[in-house]
Amino acid sequence: DNPQGSSPNRNTTMITVTVLDDNDFGPFFLPCMFDESSVGCIDFNYVSNITEKMVLDGPLVFGPGPIHAMDGDENVTVSEQIFFNFTEGEPANYAEYFEIDSISGNVSQLKPVRHSEIPEFRITLQATEGISPDALYSTIDVIISVKEINNFEPEFASTVFSGFIQEGADAGTPVWDSPSMNSALVLQATDPDLEEDEVFRVSYMLNDPSGTFILAADTQSKTEIVVNGMIDREMVEKYELKMVAMESSTSAQFVSESVTVNITVLDVNDNAPYFIQNKYSVGRNQYGTTIRQNLKAGTVIMELQVADVDTKPRIADYTYILRLLTPFSGTSPFAEMSMNSLVKIVLVEDAIEIPKGDYVLGLQASDVDNPFLLSLEITLGIKVIGENDTEGPVFVQKEFTRYASEGTQVGSVIAEIKICVLVHSWLVTSVLGRAWTD
Numbered sequence: 107d108n109p110q111g112s113s114p115n116r117n118t119t120m121i122t123v124t125v126l127d128d129n130d131f132g133p134f135f136l137p138c139m140f141d142e143s144s145v146g147c148i149d150f151n152y153v154s155n156i157t158e159k160m161v162l163d164g165p166l167v168f169g170p171g172p173i174h175a176m177d178g179d180e181n182v183t184v185s186e187q188i189f190f191n192f193t194e195g196e197p198a199n200y201a202e203y204f205e206i207d208s209i210s211g212n213v214s215q216l217k218p219v220r221h222s223e224i225p226e227f228r229i230t231l232q233a234t235e236g237i238s239p240d241a242l243y244s245t246i247d248v249i250i251s252v253k254e255i256n257n258f259e260p261e262f263a264s265t266v267f268s269g270f271i272q273e274g275a276d277a278g279t280p281v282w283d284s285p286s287m288n289s290a291l292v293l294q295a296t297d298p299d300l301e302e303d304e305v306f307r308v309s310y311m312l313n314d315p316s317g318t319f320i321l322a323a324d325t326q327s328k329t330e331i332v333v334n335g336m337i338d339r340e341m342v343e344k345y346e347l348k349m350v351a352m353e354s355s356t357s358a359q360f361v362s363e364s365v366t367v368n369i370t371v372l373d374v375n376d377n378a379p380y381f382i383q384n385k386y387s388v389g390r391n392q393y394g395t396t397i398r399q400n401l402k403a404g405t406v407i408m409e410l411q412v413a414d415v416d417t418k419p420r421i422a423d424y425t426y427i428l429r430l431l432t433p434f435s436g437t438s439p440f441a442e443m444s445m446n447s448l449v450k451i452v453l454v455e456d457a458i459e460i461p462k463g464d465y466v467l468g469l470q471a472s473d474v475d476n477p478f479l480l481s482l483e484i485t486l487g488i489k490v491i492g493e494n495d496t497e498g499p500v501f502v503q504k505e506f507t508r509y510a511s512e513g514t515q516v517g518s519v520i521a522e523i524k525i526c527v528l529v530h531s532w533l534v535t536s537v538l539g540r541a542w543t544d
């Protein structure tokens with residue numbers, strides 16, 4: 107070229123250089139998509155999905171398009187065949203499930219997959235030009251999602267369960283499946299969507315309005331209910347709990363129908379018998395009567411009935427001990443005759459032989475072998491009057507024995523003596539006096 111046009115002696119020769127494409131680009135995967143900023147094709151993955159627990163009939167369908175690749179070079183002297191193969195993947199045993207046709211790129215499913223075990227495959231696909239050892243190749247990820255089948259909520263074998271717990275049971279004690287308390291009540295839900303050997307991940311939720319029970323800490327696919335509060339059959343005999351199971355093996359996390367767990371509290375003999383109030387009652391655990399000296403030996407002068415808040419059977423039947431408290435010495439002119447829960451106080455001699463006055467007796471009732479463990483003592487006041495005397499008050503009092511330790515301050519009150527006086531069936535209590543040290 108001669109912009110000035112001042113050198114006519116020069117010749118201009120046009121040389122056209124044709125650059126032949128050498129085989130220096132690997133294959134690229136199709137479809138090739140561009141955007142405004144990209145130089146080449148945008149990176150992408152081949153994605154597909156299959157349904158768990160079945161085998162797809164025919165090749166998988168991929169997006170954004172079928173598996174396909176082109177030689178990256180144009181006008182190469184020999185356009186070589188592109189071969190497809192999987193090189194590695196997650197999980198590592200992906201090849202048990204999928205194979206790829208090296209020529210067509212079609213991917214076939216070989217066996218069913220469980221979503222709970224493998225929710226997704228990520229496999230590296232390699233496209234290679236030709237078969238020479240130094241053949242050029244490219245790779246891309248193939249992602250196959252496993253769609254779960256979830257048509258059913260988890261379910262329990264029954265809608266109502268029965269459990270048993272003994273009153274006084276320690277925290278952590280399981281609710282038993284029978285009154286014999288040999289095995290814990292096991293609660294387990296299943297998910298009909300899962301195959302028999304498939305791991306069922308589940309959360310159990312217990313609703314106990316009383317707050318007395320919780321689920322065992324080591325709950326897995328099955329659970330137990332354990333004590334978390336005080337159990338007293340005489341306070342609460344039955345509990346009704348509600349429970350649900352929520353599947354966590356699936357993304358939908360279906361929740362079961364609510365089931366009922368009825369818990370029966372088993373009795374322990376943990377209460378002493380008590381005396382039923384009757385016409386002789388003069389106060390709390392105090393009974394009294396007046397007898398005349400014309401009564402004959404064997405006469406029943408008082409009848410008392412005991413009851414018990416615990417249920418039968420007990421270790422032993424009721425036992426009674428009657429002892430004379432006032433007067434402090436001498437043999438008692440009264441005895442008890444009992445049959446189970448009925449106690450009769452009878453005269454053991456003709457009443458004419460008994461000095462007039464006030465007699466106080468203690469009557470202990472027990473329903474265990476060892477009365478020291480579980481017994482109740484009531485006080486009986488019996489006033490003996492002459493045949494023609496008018497009825498006066500019955501004194502119901504007890505003897506007191508108190509010991510003051512050495513060094514007790516002078517003037518300390520060590521006992522307070524109260525009397526309970528029965529006046530026409532009304533009990534009057536008053537402080538009679540105090541004992542003090544000097």
Ligand SMILES: [Ca+2]
Nearest residue numbers: 258259297299
């Ligand atoms: Ca389910």
Ligand SMILES: [Ca+2]
Nearest residue numbers: 338339340376
């Ligand atoms: Ca109790």
Ligand SMILES: [Ca+2]
Nearest residue numbers: 375377414416
């Ligand atoms: Ca009892």
Ligand SMILES: [Ca+2]
Nearest residue numbers: 374375376416
């Ligand atoms: Ca009880």
